[in-house]
Amino acid sequence: MRMRKLSAMVLLFVLALITVSGCWSRRELNHLTIILGAALDLKNDHHYITVMGTDPTQGGGGKERSQGSGQGSPFVVTSAEGKTIFEAARNLSLIMPRRNYWAHCEVVLVSEGYAREKGLRELLDFFTRDHERRRETYLIVTRGQAGEMLKVMPTLSQYPAREIIEQIRLTRISAKGLVTILNDFIAQSEGVTRTSLVNYMDIRNYGGNPEIPGQGEEKVQAGAGVFYNYKLIGLLNTRETRGANWLRDNIKTGVISFAPEGEREKNTVLQIDRVKTKMKPLLKEEGGQVKYTIEVTGSLVEYGGKADITKKETVKMLEKACSEEIEKEIREIWKKAQRELKTDIFLLGDKFAHAYPFLLKTDPSEWQEFFMALELELEVKTKINSAGVRGKPV
Structure with a gap:
């Protein structure tokens, strides 16, 4: 009798599981807009958010018409504003008849004005507090309105x-x-250091139909934005950005244009194949010093000099000229960081703290003062592995 009751209870339990099974938080695809990119601007002291979304049920062939795209575009660009970023994001639902799905948002663009005035603390809180939004999202600062960048028609x-x-x-x-x-x-x-560098992008006009938003425009890399304590404090052009990358050990490849000895024009180009960077932080009684040894190996891909490149002395001369050009580039951005930006854009504070752990307790403002007096000892060595198949210049 007891076994029958137990069996009946188990059966009822199994039937109950079957009838109530399901996902309470399910989301139907035809009720969602997949957000691929977002942009933040300031409008009337409010957060102004622009998102680029796509219809997941269309497989890349959505029917919505976007601002900056033609009829039948596979994406839609929509904007809304609010007192907070979250409120602005929710206000998008007043325009789009679907719920925004943020898990596939891969890039966030922030206007230069927003980054200088508001900073990025609230943005980071918005993206890191909710499990749906990803921390691997790319971050970019834009000149002008960030939302306009999402309206530029893609080319490829x-x-x-x-x-x-x-x-x-x-x-x-x-x-x-x-x-x-x-x-x-x-x-x-x-x-x-409390410092970070972020890609800086701009929109360049090259002509097109002015009646079609986003046409005749292209997105270009313009350098980097310098952030201190979550706020934008300055900008670097592309040359300065590469100069900073040398000391941040971020260069794996690239090209260097330089002038051979006796030439004025930078008509010779080295393609970088390998870079080896050694950095040594030192604390002294009179201050600090950082020693860099940068070894660059590459191939000559363009030569505009007059000397015979088949001769060893010519190759040595070119290696010396290339090293001097790299050193000049590095010293220029070092000077700007210390005198103009007055902040450690090279993240040397973290390297010093690794060698001298007591520096972890240093106040960020104290470290910046220390950095401004920091001495740079720099040695650049260039080795040309290949000068191409042509010997003497044309």
């Missing part, structure tokens, strides 16, 4: 956001940009 990609990401990744080829994700930005902003 289906979506503007994806094209921006590809441009960021390709900055490794020139070494004149950076790859900064939210996680990296947070780690650097909470480090000894």
Whole structure:
């Protein structure tokens, strides 16, 4: 009898599980807009958010019409404002008849004005507090309105956001940009230096139909934004960005244009194949010193000099000229960081703290004062492995 009751109870329990099974938090695809990119601007002292989304049920062939795209575009660009970022994001639902899904948002653009006035603390809180939003999202600062960047028609990609990401990744080829994700930005902003560099992009006009928004425009890499304590404090051009990358050990490849000895024009180009950087932090009674040894190995891909390149002395002369050009580039950005920006954009504070752990307790403002008096000892060595198949210049 007891076994029958037990069996009946088990059966009822199993039937109950079957009838109540399901996902309470399920989301139907036809009720969602997949957010691929977002942008933040200031409007009337409010947060003004612009998102680029796509219809997941269309498989890349959505029906919505976007601002900056034509009929039948696979994406939609929509904007809304609010007193907070979250309120602005929720206000998007007043315009789009679907719920925004943020898990696939790959890039966030912030206008220069927003970054200077508001800083990025609230943005980072918005993206890190909710499990749906990813910390691996790329971060970019833009000249002018960030939302306009998402409206520029893509040239070789289906979506503007994806094209921006590809441009960021390709900055490794020139070494004149950076790859900064939210996680990296947070780690650097909470480090000894409180400083981070973020890609800086601009829109360039090259003509087109002015009646079609986003046409006749292209997105270009313009350097880097310098952040201290989560706020934008300055900008670097592309040359200065590469100069900073030398000391941040971020250069793996790229090209260096330089003038051979006796020439005025930078008509000779070295393609960088390998870079080896050694850095040694030193504390002295009279202050600090950082010693850098940078070894660059590459191939000559263009030569505009007059000397016979088949001769060893010519190759040695070119190696010396290239090393001097790299050293000049580094010293220029070192001077700007110490005298103009007055902040450690090279993240040396973290390197010093690793060698001298007591520096971890140093106040960020004290470290910046220490950095401004820091001495740089620099040695650049260039080795040309290949001068190409042509010997004497044409």
